Amino acid sequence: xxxxxxxxxxxxxxxxxxxxxxxxxxxxxxxxxxxxxxxxxxxxxxxxxxxxxxxxxxxxxxxxxxxxxxxxxxxxxxxxxxxxxxxxxxxxxxxxxxxxxxxxxxxxxxxxxxxxxxxxxxxxxxxxxxxxxxxxxxxxxxxxxxxxxxxxxxxxxxxxxxxxxxxxxxxxxxxxxxxxxxxxxxxxxxxxxxxxxxxxxxxxxxxxxxxxxxxxxxxxxxxxxxxxxxxxxxxxxxxxxxxxxxxxxxxxxxxxxxxxxxxxxxxxxxxxxxxxxxxxxxxxxxxxxxxxxxxx
Numbered sequence: 001x002x003x004x005x006x007x008x009x010x011x012x013x014x015x016x017x018x019x020x021x022x023x024x025x026x027x028x029x030x031x032x033x034x035x036x037x038x039x040x041x042x043x044x045x046x047x048x049x050x051x052x053x054x055x056x057x058x059x060x061x062x063x064x065x066x067x068x069x070x071x072x073x074x075x076x077x078x079x080x081x082x083x084x085x086x087x088x089x090x091x092x093x094x095x096x097x098x099x100x101x102x103x104x105x106x107x108x109x110x111x112x113x114x115x116x117x118x119x120x121x122x123x124x125x126x127x128x129x130x131x132x133x134x135x136x137x138x139x140x141x142x143x144x145x146x147x148x149x150x151x152x153x154x155x156x157x158x159x160x161x162x163x164x165x166x167x168x169x170x171x172x173x174x175x176x177x178x179x180x181x182x183x184x185x186x187x188x189x190x191x192x193x194x195x196x197x198x199x200x201x202x203x204x205x206x207x208x209x210x211x212x213x214x215x216x217x218x219x220x221x222x223x224x225x226x227x228x229x230x231x232x233x234x235x236x237x238x239x240x241x242x243x244x245x246x247x248x249x250x251x252x253x254x255x256x257x258x259x260x261x262x263x264x265x266x267x268x269x270x271x272x273x274x275x276x277x278x279x280x281x282x283x284x285x286x287x288x289x290x291x292x293x294x295x296x
Contacts, residue, residue, distance in 0.1 A: 002029045004152050004184040005050065010059035012045055019045050020208045023059070027201075032178055032185040034195040034216075036289055037205035043188045047156045050186065051081055063152065077105065080150035082141055082158060094118055094140065095125040101144050113177070114147035120169060135162040139170060146177060153178070155187040159194050167191065171198045196285035204292055211292050216285060223288050226264055227254050228278040242267055245294045256283075256291030 003026040010023040019042045027033045037043050048054035049061050052069045061068040064075050071079075089097060102109040118125075121139055129137060138158070145153060158174075159167045171194050178185050189195055195202070202219060204212040212219060226243075230236070230253050236246050242263075246255040253275065257264055261280055268275055283291065 003027065004029050004064060005186060006060075006062040006065075007046075007049075008060045008062070010046075010049065010056050010061060012042070012049070012054075012057045018208060020205070023210060025203055025210065025213055027184060027186055029184050030179075030182045031201055032175065032187070032199045033201045033203065034199035035186070035188045035203050035205065036192065036195065038207075038293060041205045041207055043205065044156060047083065047154060047188065050154055051083070052076075077108070077148075078151040080145035080148050080153045082138075082145055082153075082155045090130040090137070091128070093126050093128050094123055097129065097140070097144070098147065101147070105148050108149045110147050110149045113149070114143040117143040117146065117170075117173060120173065121166070135166060138162065139166065142170065142174075149181075151184060153183060153185045153187070155185065157189055158187055159189050159191050167194055168197075174198065192286040192289055193284075202285070204289060206293055219288060220283070220285065222258050223256055223283065223291065224258075224261075224280040225254065225256050225283050225287065225291060226261075226278060226280050227252065228268075228275040229253070230273060230275050234274055236273060237271070240267070240271055244292050247295075256288070 005025075005027040007023060007025050011021045012019045023046075035043050035046060045054065049056050050063065050068055052071055055069045063071055064078060066072060066075055089100065092100065098111060098114050102111065117139065121136065123132075123136065123140075129140060132140070139162070142155070142158065159170065162170065174185070175198050177183065187199070196216065199216055201215050202212070203210055229251050230248070232251050234248075236248050236253060238246060240246060242257055242259050244256040246253060253273075259267065261278065265278060268278075
């Protein structure tokens with residue numbers, strides 16, 4: 001399967017502050033990949049590098065086998081990009097802005113994709129964009145991107161400003177569209193419940209590194225939340241290899257791990273931790289994210 005995006009040993013600084021070092025990942029054709037990370041871990045930096053707006057300090061970012069910051073115009077037409085700010089020319093109405101944008105994409109414009117989404121949102125063709133909510137404007141921007149018929153969609157915080165109903169509508173619409181048209185999607189969102197319903201693969205970033213890159217189903221099938229009881233004065237190190245963010249609350253100990261229950265039992269004994277009633281739980285993507293990155 002061809003890789004649409006390949007990032008190789010990406011390193012970037014803002015001044016003297018290291019954002020990340022030797023970041024490596026790829027996105028195969030036809031997959032929907034979600035980039036998850038706390039604020040300040042480099043999500044928007046990565047989007048800006050992918051978009052060609054930012055040249056990394058070192059390393060390569062290839063889009064369709066071309067350097068992202070020097071991509072050819074005909075290749076750039078294959079990319080649909082949504083970044084903060086969404087729609088320009090807000091004095092136009094729904095119909096006017098579709099006609100305006102269509103002139104930049106002759107031969108590939110699909111107005112049906114745009115108006116199909118507007119119909120689902122119950123937006124009238126003569127409705128002015130400057131009279132819409134921020135969430136509705138973001139959906140207009142997304143509709144314009146879908147109409148471009150790009151092979152790759154890069155969406156930064158795509159659900160910003162949407163209420164739960166519209167978020168659910170668009171998540172379902174985008175997934176059906178991407179799968180039926182074999183599109184590749186790279187996106188970020190702060191609303192992880194949306195991501196769980198939408199993405200095939202996920203990258204979970206911590207400060208300066210990738211913690212996990214794998215299919216979502218594999219992640220949720222492997223990671224477990226563990227809970228056990230320990231003596232109140234029992235010391236538990238915050239850094240035990242194989243356990244993520246052990247958290248002690250008096251006599252209750254909670255942590256996350258990819259290890260099986262027997263492996264966890266052996267590890268706790270090796271650390272000299274007295275415990276009883278060890279239990280494991282399956283979790284959703286949001287709990288997995290918090291478990292891997294920590295609450296704070």
